[in-house]
Amino acid sequence: MPKESPFAHAYAVVMAGGSGTRFWPLSRRKRPKQLLDLFGRQTLVEQAVARIRKALPPGRIYVYTNELVRNEICRRLPEIPPTQIVAEPALRNTAPTLGLAAHEILRRDADGLMVVLAADHVIKKTGAFLRVLRVACQWATPGRSMVLGIKPSGPVTGYGYVRLGPQEGRLVGQPVHRVKKFTEKPSLKMARAYLASGEYLWNSGMFVWRADTLLRNLERFQPRMAGLLARIAAAGGIRARRALRELFPQCEKISIDYALMEKISNVYAVPADIGWSDVGSWAVAYELRPKDKEANVRPSDGLALDSRGNMIVTTGRKMVVTVGVHDLIIADTGDALLVCARERSEDVGKAVQELERRGLHKLL
Amino acid sequence: MPKESPFAHAYAVVMAGGSGTRFWPLSRRKRPKQLLDLFGRQTLVEQAVARIRKALPPGRIYVYTNELVRNEICRRLPEIPPTQIVAEPALRNTAPTLGLAAHEILRRDADGLMVVLAADHVIKKTGAFLRVLRVACQWATPGRSMVLGIKPSGPVTGYGYVRLGPQEGRLVGQPVHRVKKFTEKPSLKMARAYLASGEYLWNSGMFVWRADTLLRNLERFQPRMAGLLARIAAAGGIRARRALRELFPQCEKISIDYALMEKISNVYAVPADIGWSDVGSWAVAYELRPKDKEANVRPSDGLALDSRGNMIVTTGRKMVVTVGVHDLIIADTGDALLVCARERSEDVGKAVQELERRGLHKLL
Numbered sequence: 001m002p003k004e005s006p007f008a009h010a011y012a013v014v015m016a017g018g019s020g021t022r023f024w025p026l027s028r029r030k031r032p033k034q035l036l037d038l039f040g041r042q043t044l045v046e047q048a049v050a051r052i053r054k055a056l057p058p059g060r061i062y063v064y065t066n067e068l069v070r071n072e073i074c075r076r077l078p079e080i081p082p083t084q085i086v087a088e089p090a091l092r093n094t095a096p097t098l099g100l101a102a103h104e105i106l107r108r109d110a111d112g113l114m115v116v117l118a119a120d121h122v123i124k125k126t127g128a129f130l131r132v133l134r135v136a137c138q139w140a141t142p143g144r145s146m147v148l149g150i151k152p153s154g155p156v157t158g159y160g161y162v163r164l165g166p167q168e169g170r171l172v173g174q175p176v177h178r179v180k181k182f183t184e185k186p187s188l189k190m191a192r193a194y195l196a197s198g199e200y201l202w203n204s205g206m207f208v209w210r211a212d213t214l215l216r217n218l219e220r221f222q223p224r225m226a227g228l229l230a231r232i233a234a235a236g237g238i239r240a241r242r243a244l245r246e247l248f249p250q251c252e253k254i255s256i257d258y259a260l261m262e263k264i265s266n267v268y269a270v271p272a273d274i275g276w277s278d279v280g281s282w283a284v285a286y287e288l289r290p291k292d293k294e295a296n297v298r299p300s301d302g303l304a305l306d307s308r309g310n311m312i313v314t315t316g317r318k319m320v321v322t323v324g325v326h327d328l329i330i331a332d333t334g335d336a337l338l339v340c341a342r343e344r345s346e347d348v349g350k351a352v353q354e355l356e357r358r359g360l361h362k363l364l
Numbered sequence: 365m366p367k368e369s370p371f372a373h374a375y376a377v378v379m380a381g382g383s384g385t386r387f388w389p390l391s392r393r394k395r396p397k398q399l400l401d402l403f404g405r406q407t408l409v410e411q412a413v414a415r416i417r418k419a420l421p422p423g424r425i426y427v428y429t430n431e432l433v434r435n436e437i438c439r440r441l442p443e444i445p446p447t448q449i450v451a452e453p454a455l456r457n458t459a460p461t462l463g464l465a466a467h468e469i470l471r472r473d474a475d476g477l478m479v480v481l482a483a484d485h486v487i488k489k490t491g492a493f494l495r496v497l498r499v500a501c502q503w504a505t506p507g508r509s510m511v512l513g514i515k516p517s518g519p520v521t522g523y524g525y526v527r528l529g530p531q532e533g534r535l536v537g538q539p540v541h542r543v544k545k546f547t548e549k550p551s552l553k554m555a556r557a558y559l560a561s562g563e564y565l566w567n568s569g570m571f572v573w574r575a576d577t578l579l580r581n582l583e584r585f586q587p588r589m590a591g592l593l594a595r596i597a598a599a600g601g602i603r604a605r606r607a608l609r610e611l612f613p614q615c616e617k618i619s620i621d622y623a624l625m626e627k628i629s630n631v632y633a634v635p636a637d638i639g640w641s642d643v644g645s646w647a648v649a650y651e652l653r654p655k656d657k658e659a660n661v662r663p664s665d666g667l668a669l670d671s672r673g674n675m676i677v678t679t680g681r682k683m684v685v686t687v688g689v690h691d692l693i694i695a696d697t698g699d700a701l702l703v704c705a706r707e708r709s710e711d712v713g714k715a716v717q718e719l720e721r722r723g724l725h726k727l728l
Contacts, residue, residue, distance in 0.1 A: 025685070303715055306708070319700040319727050321389070321715045324708030325692065332701055336683040337694070339703060344670070344688030351667055351685045363683050 006137035009111045012052045013101040015205075016045050016065040016073060016119035017091060021352035021364075022281050022345075025336035026313060029364055030068050034120035035076070038285050038313070045119040046076050051126050052117060053079070055133065062104065063119065064088060064097045089245045094205075095259035096225060096251035099218050100244075102211040103233035113137055114214060116207040116256075122288055124275025132272040135171045136208040139268055145217070146208040147179065147261070149201025149269040150276050155191035158280055160184055160203035160257055162269050163194075179267040182257060201269060203257065204276055214260075221263045225251045282329040282345035286311040309342065336363055370501035373475045375575075376416045377465040380409050380429040380437060380483035381455060385716035385728075386645050386709075389700035390677060393728055394432050398484035399440070402649055402677070409483040410440050415490050416481060417443070419497065426468065427483065428452060428461045453609045458569075459623035460589060460615035463582050464608075466575040467597035477501055478578060480571040480620075486652055488639025496636040499535045500572040503632055509581070510572040511543065511625070513565025513633040514640050519555035522644055524548055524567035524621055526633050527558075543631040546621060565633060567621065568640055578624075585627045589615045646693040646709035650675040673706065700727055 020033045027033050034045040042050065049061060058079045063086070065073050070087040077085065088097060098116060105112035115133060123129050136146040149162045165178035182203065186194060194200035218226040228247045235243035252259075261267065279285055289297040289311070296304055298312035299320070307322040314320060314332040322330070329340040340348060355363050384397045391397050398409040406414065413425060422443045427450070429437050434451035441449065452461060462480060469476035479497060487493050500510040513526045529542035546567065550558060558564035582590040592611045599607030616623075625631065643649055653661040653675070660668055662676035663684070671686040678684060678696045686694070693704040704712060719727050 025683075303718055305711060305715055305718075314701075317699070319389075319719070319724065320703070321700070321712075321719075322703045323711050323715060324705035325703055328689065328703065330701070330703055332696070335681070336685070337678075337696055337701070339684070339686045339689055339692065339694055341688035347669060347687050348685075351669055351687055354667055354669075355683070355685075360683065 006134045007055050009109055010056060010060065010113045010115050010137050011105045012056055012061045012115045012117055013098065014048055014061065014063045014117050014119050015094060015097065016063050017088060017097065018120050021349050024348055024352045025333045025338050026331055032069060033279065035069060035072055039122055039288060043076060045073060048117055048119045049077055049080065051123060051129060055130055062086065062101055064101060066091060088248060090249035092248065092251045092253045094256040095222065095254045096248060098214060098256055099225060099229040100232065102214045103229060105211040112211040113140055114209055114211050118205050122277045122279050129274040131172065132174060132270050132274060135174045135176065136270050138171055139176050140208045140210060142210055143213055143266050144209065145213065145264060145267045147267065147269050148204045148206040148272040150204050150272055152195050152200065152202055155188060155195045157185055157188050157191050161186060161194050161200045162203050164199050164201060164269060168268065174270060177269045179269050182261040201271060204272065217260050217264050222259050282311060282340065282348065283342050286342060370498045371419050373473055374420060374424065374477045374479050374501050375469045376420055376425045376479045376481055377462065378412055378425065378427045378481050378483050379458060379461065380427050381452060381461065382484050385713050388712055388716045389697045389702050390679065390695055396433060397643065399433060399436055403486055403652060407440060409437060412481055412483045413441055413444065415487060415493060416479065419494055426450065426465055428465060430455060452612060454613035456612065456615045456617045458620040459586065459618045460612060462578060462620055463589060463593040464596065466578045467593060469575040476575040477504055478573055478575050482569050486641045486643050493638040495536065496538060496634050496638060499538045499540065500634050502535055503540050504572045504574060506574055507577055507630050508573065509577065509628060509631045511631065511633050512568045512570040512636040514568050514636055516559050516564065516566055519552060519559045521549055521552055521555050525550060525558050525564045526567050528563050528565060528633060532632065538634060541633050543633045546625040565635055568636065581624050581628050586623050646675060646704065646712065647706050650706060
């Protein structure tokens with residue numbers, strides 16, 4: 001009898017609820033990062049689904065998002081059954097969403113395996129990504145939780161880290177480590193120490209576990225949330241929608257990292273060399289994009305005189321001329337313009353907060 | 365008998381034919397610098413006319429411009445008789461225009477005095493300006509040519525200079541000097557020497573002379589042009605328009621400085637401390653405008669985080685956010701955006717030339 005594929009019971013859960021402000025003015029509430037096409041012709045959510053589509057049929061791909069963008073995501077993903085593109089009635093961070101997804105998958109497959117993916121990350125090496133996922137799925141026996149870990153390229157303070165224990169095994173040349181500890185975003189000093197130790201990977205936010213394993217973990221460490229989610233799952237037929245609308249917002253707003261990963265044991269990491277980036281700022285986007293001879297990322301029909309290291313993005317037709325400027329982010333939309341030092345692009349969020357404080361909701 | 369006013373026979377000739385590119389993307393062929401309102405609520409041409417209007421009635425103010433902008437100038441200057449807002453059939457620089465104006469003024473007043481002004485300069489001290497003009501008009505007896513000279517504030521290479529001879533007189537506390545020489549735009553080394561000598565003033569491009577004096581000078585030093593202009597002037601009635609259209613473009617394209625001022629004698633300068641600027645670049649405009657605490661010139665409804673020394677100009681409603689940038693010119697219109705190092709704003713013209721080379725006429 002041929003061995004069953006590791007993906008035989010796998011279901012993708014693509015997390016597309018982000019409402020990030022880091023790519024303002026391009027990103028807006030109705031056009032968050034996952035709906036931007038800064039990296040190739042497709043939006044990030046399309047790329048995310050296209051990647052996992054190489055391993056799973058559309059019928060086993062779920063997308064969890066919010067009301068503001070669900071229609072646009074449906075339009076972008078015609079292959080995915082609309083019932084599998086779920087708008088949550090409230091933003092409750094990742095833990096409640098994943099609990100909801102676990103119930104749905106369990107309803108369909110008692111051995112269902114959840115492949116938790118982000119809709120707004122860049123992964124350059126699709127082949128390597130699928131290989132790592134395959135290993136994670138194969139390793140994710142009952143009770144185990146798998147995380148894809150990224151080898152740090154620097155002492156980054158913006159990510160959570162995973163501390164590795166000893167290597168527990170190896171599948172198709174891919175090592176699997178026991179995880180000693182999930183840690184929050186570190187200080188710069190800590191991040192440097194992590195990097196030097198060689199024992200830490202970045203927490204990519206991509207996980208694999210059986211749906212029943214997740215629910216059991218939630219019952220133990222988040223019993224109140226688990227109870228609410230069980231009631232939502234139990235409400236069938238016409239009551240289902242109402243139960244979701246009433247009970248889901250009562251769940252605590254908490255990430256899966258805080259809710260579970262820092263608490264549970266029996267966690268394994270697969271080091272993933274997959275060209276990953278969470279594209280957390282304009283500066284990161286700049287690094288990822290192809291550049292002209294003067295290291296500019298810019299539309300070919302613009303004009304850059306003595307200009308170096310800039311990223312220029314416009315929506316619509318617009319002639320952008322730069323003269324003697326360097327290392328800027330210039331992002332133009334019909335109603336707003338950002339000009340930001342590239343090394344300061346982490347602070348774009350502050351500007352958006354200020355716009356919010358001023359009540360300029362049209363610009364958000 | 366009360367003494368006649370020095371302005372009794374004066375006629376203003378406001379030169380508004382400029383099609384400058386230095387304020388691109390705000391300035392366009394159809395909206396050159398004289399039609400920008402970068403300095404106060406009125407455009408520069410309105411300000412120029414309002415200034416001389418304090419000395420002269422509208423019936424003695426002429427505006428010479430081009431076909432592209434004549435209608436807009438008429439709209440901006442409802443007080444000036446439309447017949448006195450003249451669109452030349454071709455851009456021939458200042459000498460032919462002034463010859464044309466001289467004939468027109470002479471037709472009305474055998475003792476007519478021409479007050480030659482620019483439509484696109486800033487003059488902050490209107491009172492001082494009118495005082496200087498009064499002196500120039502009083503001194504401009506037959507045969508004399510007067511120039512308003514500006515005390516140099518630095519070794520600027522972009523202006524022509526006037527070398528002063530001895531003081532010849534003084535009117536209402538205002539010295540008048542004989543002019544030894546008009547010089548072209550100097551090298552930086554020359555400009556420094558001029559500045560050190562204390563003998564040089566900038567040529568402001570503002571002149572006063574009797575119309576008959578100008579025509580006599582043209583006859584002597586530009587006989588061909590003088591002949592063409594005389595034929596245009598002689599063509600009356602229905603032939604006038606046609607003569608202008610056919611003969612004017614045959615005039616040599618030459619400035620009054622090259623055509624006459626560098627050649628003639630009997631020239632006098634009135635040093636003019638009038639808060640003058642020809643606003644030759646975005647950088648100069650920046651210097652002239654009021655600034656916020658961080659030395660930015662910007663719309664009050666924008667947002668500037670850690671940003672210093674920038675000039676931000678937009679047409680229409682647009683939220684401009686800057687983060688961590690300094691000493692930039694940011695100028696946004698619906699179809700174009702300029703981001704330019706302030707110290708490089710002299711090079712905006714190069715960018716416009718490149719757009720022209722690419723055939724992007726819509727943007728010019």
